[in-house]
Amino acid sequence: MGIVKISDLMHENLRVAGNALSRSINAQAEHWMRVGMLTEMHPELNHREICQWLIRAELAGGLDITMAVTGQLGTPSAPSTEKH
Template identity: 75%
Template structure:
């Protein structure tokens, strides 16, 4: 565990979001980091796809960058198959 320094404005954003979503400030920051990490790795996935990837990662044993990449690849393949009409 480490310390991450953020601006006062971002801390306030985290505080508001964490209150609204019933999360701790740390849990909200971690959620945003997870979503942001996946969004950078896979910019073609929308928010609901990213959330599905996170849920699959949790079911597979937790958040691991290597596992997230595999799961995101599977999600992308499923989208391509669905768009082309292929059966899984």
């Protein structure tokens, strides 16, 4: 574990978003970093597809940069046309 210095404004943004989504400040920061990492590495993916990757990664033991770069988690599935 390491320490990352962030601005006071970003810390407040993390606090607000974390409270709204029932996450700690650290969990919210890690979530945004994961989403940002996948967005930079796979700009063709939308938010839904990135969330699918994050779920697959969690089921596979956690997201690491090797999975993100090599696409080991596969391609996110197409949206379902089935109504719920």
